[in-house]
Amino acid sequence: MTLSVHEVRAGYVPDADILNGLSVTVEPGEIVTILGPNGSGKSTLLKTVVGQLRPRAGRVVADGRDLAGIPVHRRIRDCGVAYVPQLDNIFGPLTIRENLELGGQFVEPAARKARLEQLLEHYPNLGRKAGARADSLSGGERQMLALARALMPGPRHLLLDEPSAGLSPLMMDELFAHIRRIRDREGVSVLMVEQNAAESLEVSDRAYVLVMGRVHREGTAQEILEDETVGHLYLGAGPVH
């Protein structure tokens, strides 16, 4: 049930690696946050794990299975990986219920129905508006829907690309608390890329700070929060409290 990235080198154009021998591990049930300045390779890491980008070297392993050569859709369907992109992560013209159905399309119909009802119970805000178009939701509700949709097939590894992007501080706190609840309830491990360092670290178990596609610092969330150098250089203007 471990998700690990071993010595991965990857990039978008030949001879220009964004990830330079990066190694990251997410243990079962852990929330791991990836931090770092722009261009450090945070989103590239997620794209490599999900299979949108093929590594030039290194391995991505989920639950002991090497994912090399497995296309994105098979990683989602068969390898317990779920991915929530940063933007455009719901299908606006469809209803909330239909978005969830799409997320569970590869689940056996009876189980899909039961799972859908279960998720609508867990997300009462969405449950109340199940018949409404997804594009009528607020930014925070959209992120909740994207998360719920990703949970439909019952993944073991949840990859989140800047889930708090564009949210108000209040919504952001709610979202991070919700991510922790998901982990506790579903037992899913979470690999999350974030810009809002302090808020995301508060709900994380461990974190990695990336610089130039390498791990610059890793440790428990508390250690990273208390690291003044990290705070000064990579997490904002001042130390993170």
Added chain:
Amino acid sequence: MLEFCLHVLIMSAIFGIAAVSLNLQAGTSGLLNFGQIALFGIGAYAVAILTRAGLPWPAALLAGMAAAALGGFAIGRLGRDLAAEYWALATLAVAELVRLVALNEDWLTGGPQGIGGITGLFPGLDGPARALATLALAAALLLATALTARRLGETQFGRVLRLMRENPDLATALGHDIVACKVKVLAIGGAMAGLAGGLYTLYLAFIGPDQLLPFETFLIWTMVVLGGLGNVAGAVVGALLVTTLYAGIPFLKDIVALPSDLTGSLRVFAIGSIVLAALMLKPQGLVPERLRRLHAQRP
């Protein structure tokens, strides 16, 4: 006059099928196929070759559809790793390749002269009766094609196609194999275009490389854009309007003092103007796509 009207209606039905096919690919699935005429041409030539070899026209038509479906499958597979814009350009190149093969492989395609002398539809009938029977067949096939495309759009597969059009990355993140979807929809669209091409050959009893010029693709695109990208009914309406206009322009010389040699240019000008006017004044087309087919309500 009756024969002219019947001719326009028959051509509208034939190009309606080609437009419904393009609409399925471009409107529903977001695949910018600028080589639609290649699929049409594969069907047209297959029917011409097979009927000349003695195959009855229904069997030749089915074989033409299968050949064009295979063509669609190949276009989808060949360009599976290309970005959408490059794939669109590649389809244009494929269409030119098909036309050049038709132009140069005399032993198979008749070269620049094309293939003529084909036993057309309903050889036992004459005049308006034959035209009426052809119209009935073409209209029935258009209806069947339109209903198939519409039904396909309402299935889960159709929903995935729209998802692929709107947001391919999200479609993949949901576990959909968008390459397989692309190949599948091109094969289905190819079969439809092949049907249109085969009917065209059988109706005119002739097919030649001049019928496969890139302009023909843009003629079909004009029908879809004018009618409404993403809407099956729109593609049919667009086909009827554009075909009527296209066939009617030569009569202008009888109304206005216009040299005959200007008619061809005027046709091209009219098609270009329609595309521009549609894009500027009614970008959703005359019969816009209804994005929500399932009953949804705002809170």
